[in-house]
Amino acid sequence: MVTAEIIVDVGEIALLEETFGQLIDSEQMRITPTTFEACLTGIVRPKRMIEGLFRAFDEDADGRIDFKEFVCGLSTLCRGPDGARLRCNRVLWGPITQ
Numbered sequence: 001m002v003t004a005e006i007i008v009d010v011g012e013i014a015l016l017e018e019t020f021g022q023l024i025d026s027e028q029m030r031i032t033p034t035t036f037e038a039c040l041t042g043i044v045r046p047k048r049m050i051e052g053l054f055r056a057f058d059e060d061a062d063g064r065i066d067f068k069e070f071v072c073g074l075s076t077l078c079r080g081p082d083g084a085r086l087r088c089n090r091v092l093w094g095p096i097t098q
């Protein structure tokens with residue numbers, strides 16, 4: 001997880017739950033790398049950037065993003081404190097620049 005601090009209001013949680021529900025694999029109840037990539041292809045380039053974002057969201061490194069990881073990842077990227085965003089950037093850019 002990029003941060004344990006979740007910075008969203010109550011009204012946003014319902015929207016995040018709905019969005020997450022549309023993205024999950026119904027058997028695993030998590031977002032798979034394939035679905036994550038499909039959602040971001042054409043928006044985020046290169047593909048390695050999508051893979052880095054997935055790693056940044058996937059706190060427990062199990063290859064899937066659960067609801068908590070989804071909310072924490074979005075919260076960090078959009079509203080997180082500077083330190084948390086920097087840690088996220090290191091996860092995101094590390095594999096690309098190595």
